[in-house]
Amino acid sequence: MGDDTGGQMVDMTLFTGERSMAGYRLNKLSASLIDPDNRAEFLADEHAYCRRFELTAEETKLVLNRDWTGMVTAGGNVYVFLKIAATVGSNLLEVGAEMRGETLDQFMATRPPQEGSR
Amino acid sequence: MGQIVGGIGVSHAPSLARAYDQDKGDDPEWRDIFESYKPAAEWLEALQPDALVMVYNDHVNQFFFDAYPTFALGVAETFAQADEGWGKRPLPDLRGDTKLGWHIARSLVADEFDPTICQEMVVDHGVYSILPFLMAPPWETPITPLAVNVIQHPLPTARRCFNIGAAIARAVESYDDARVVVIATGGMSHQLHGEDFGHVSPGWDNEFLDLLETNPAALCELDHLEYMRRGGAESVEIIMWLAMRGAMGTQVRNIHRAYFAPLLTGYGLVCFEPG
Numbered sequence: 001m002g003d004d005t006g007g008q009m010v011d012m013t014l015f016t017g018e019r020s021m022a023g024y025r026l027n028k029l030s031a032s033l034i035d036p037d038n039r040a041e042f043l044a045d046e047h048a049y050c051r052r053f054e055l056t057a058e059e060t061k062l063v064l065n066r067d068w069t070g071m072v073t074a075g076g077n078v079y080v081f082l083k084i085a086a087t088v089g090s091n092l093l094e095v096g097a098e099m100r101g102e103t104l105d106q107f108m109a110t111r112p113p114q115e116g117s118r
Numbered sequence: 119m120g121q122i123v124g125g126i127g128v129s130h131a132p133s134l135a136r137a138y139d140q141d142k143g144d145d146p147e148w149r150d151i152f153e154s155y156k157p158a159a160e161w162l163e164a165l166q167p168d169a170l171v172m173v174y175n176d177h178v179n180q181f182f183f184d185a186y187p188t189f190a191l192g193v194a195e196t197f198a199q200a201d202e203g204w205g206k207r208p209l210p211d212l213r214g215d216t217k218l219g220w221h222i223a224r225s226l227v228a229d230e231f232d233p234t235i236c237q238e239m240v241v242d243h244g245v246y247s248i249l250p251f252l253m254a255p256p257w258e259t260p261i262t263p264l265a266v267n268v269i270q271h272p273l274p275t276a277r278r279c280f281n282i283g284a285a286i287a288r289a290v291e292s293y294d295d296a297r298v299v300v301i302a303t304g305g306m307s308h309q310l311h312g313e314d315f316g317h318v319s320p321g322w323d324n325e326f327l328d329l330l331e332t333n334p335a336a337l338c339e340l341d342h343l344e345y346m347r348r349g350g351a352e353s354v355e356i357i358m359w360l361a362m363r364g365a366m367g368t369q370v371r372n373i374h375r376a377y378f379a380p381l382l383t384g385y386g387l388v389c390f391e392p393g
Contacts, residue, residue, distance in 0.1 A: 011314045012351035016271045020183050031182050033203050069312070078311040078352075079177040079269060086203030092132065096315035096382070112380045113318050 015077050023075020026062070029053035030076065033083040042087055068095050120293035122300060124165050124373075125366045125390040126158065127330065127359040128248050130174065130303040131383050132202075135247040139207055151385055154376035155251040158389050161373055162252055165299060169215050169260050171222070171286055173279075173302040173361040174244030176265045177202065180236075187234035188274050189282065191226070192241070192263040193219030200242035209250065212241060215260035218293060222262060225289035231282050239263065244303055252301070268304070268355040276345070276357040277338040283364025290365075302362035306377075306384030309350030316382055322348040323384040324377060326356060330388065331372050334363045349384075367392050 013019070020027070029050065032038045042049040050060040062070045063084065071081045078095075085095050097107035137145075143152040179200035181187060197212040223235050241263055253259065264286070267273055274282075283300065290298045306326065309317035326349075329337050337360060345354045363370070370390035378385045 010309055010317050010347065010350050011312045012309065012346060013312060014271060014346075014351070015269060020270050024183065027178070027183060031178050034179055034201050036201065036205070039203070072311050077178065077269065083203035092310070092382070096310065099311060099315045100313055107316065110316065113316065 013072050019075045020077070021075070023071075023077065025053055025055050026059050026071060026074060026076045027080045029055060029063070030080040030083045033087045039087045066090070066098070069099050072099070120290040120296040120298055122287050122290055122365050122367075122392060123167060123297045124162065124299040125362040125370070126162070126252065126299065126301040127362050127386065127388045127390075128158075128252070128301065128303055129305045129383060129385045129387070130244050130247045131305055131385065132243050132247060133381060133383075134251070134385070135207060135243050138247075138250050147380060151376075151378050151380070152251070154378070154387060157374045158387060159252050159254075161389055162299065166297065167259055167299040168296040169218050169262065169298050171262045171264060171290075171298060171300045171365075172245050172249075173264045173266060173283070173300065173358050174241075175268045175304065175355055175358065176200075176244060177242050178269070179242040180240050180265070183270060186267055186270050187265070188267045189231065189233035190236050190239070190265040191219065191223055191233040192236050192239040192265070193223055194237050194239060197239055197241045197261070197263060199246055200240035202242055207246065209246060210256045212245070212257060212263070213260045215262060218260070218296065219262050221293050222286065222289040225292055226282070226285050229285045229288060231285050233264065239265075248303055264361070266358050266361070268358060271342070273342055273354065273357070275338075275342075276340055276360050279357045280334060280338050280360040280364035283361035283366075285364075286361070287365040287367070300362045300365040302359045304355035304358040305353060306356055306386045307349035307353045307379070308383035310352045310382070312351075314350065317350045318379045318382070318384055319349050319353075320377070320379045320384060323379070323386055326359075327375060327377065327386060327388055330359060330363055331370060331390070334360060337363075353383075363390075366390050369393055
């Protein structure tokens with residue numbers, strides 16, 4: 001994780017106020033998808049929707065590519081970008097498998113996890 | 119005077135909501151988990167509470183980062199279910215109790231806790247994923263929701279959560295004759311981002327359950343990073359359970375306890391009575 005913790009056993013990115021600022025536009029777009037009309041607008045034209053929220057070219061690419069790992073790096077919060085996944089018919093398990101660099105089947109083969117497993 | 123007659127700590131998770139909606143109670147993967155909620159639901163019904171206080175966190179459905187409150191108390195006649203992006207589930211709104219709600223608000227602020235007071239508030243799976251297992255809808259018992267920021271750092275400390283729970287108990291004790299149950303939700307160990315997505319720590323979760331009952335002061339001492347190291351980043355939300363424990367007084371009797379970790383998070387459950 002993070003820059004200031006060292007030595008922890010789990011890889012993580014702390015969602016600090018600074019990260020929240022960095023990911024503000026991306027998170028604002030994601031959070032807007034709690035509205036069904038916005039979901040329809042997003043699905044109709046993702047590029048236009050990203051422009052509406054003033055995403056940078058880099059951020060737009062993350063959205064179009066469903067690059068969840070990239071979104072975390074860019075300050076996206078998983079609870080929020082999960083609403084993009086919901087909108088495009090995906091779910092938490094698929095998002096998680098992608099972040100681990102696995103297929104969904106590969107990930108599910110690790111369940112139920114053993115104590116101490118990573 | 120009012121009294122806290124029970125406390126519940128329980129995990130919330132979207133997977134629980136899906137399992138409930140898909141009626142998975144007879145599915146081998148879910149049967150024991152569904153069964154584990156039944157003694158809690160029966161006990162809760164027998165307690166005949168007049169009101170529930172539910173401590174949970176909003177997953178950026180009611181609040182966005184333009185204004186993200188550390189503590190937010192809902193005081194309204196009803197609380198609608200949030201659409202989190204998948205559409206709403208076929209469940210009714212929550213009933214509020216504005217008389218109790220404003221009393222708690224006044225008492226907390228007089229007690230030097232300063233929640234944001236919300237007269238409109240949608241409530242997400244922090245409440246809705248688990249409530250149907252504990253109480254069959256439609257829910258007649260009024261609910262006062264207290265949302266806690268466990269997402270955007272800085273977060274309130276574990277001790278602060280414990281202390282606001284104790285302040286809720288003081289609010290209830292200075293109210294009219296009412297029997298109140300405090301329920302705190304929040305996933306136990308889980309990690310939802312990065313390469314360690316799916317990390318769970320059943321050993322730590324069970325240690326937490328032990329300490330919650332017998333030595334909550336030790337849990338109040340741990341900082342957020344320690345919770346995150348032990349249980350995964352998103353598991354820090356377990357500090358909300360300390361609000362329930364803080365409301366219960368010095369000693370508790372354990373009525374029911376269950377724990378499973380089949381998928382992404384520890385599904386834990388404890389039911390306490392004071393004394």
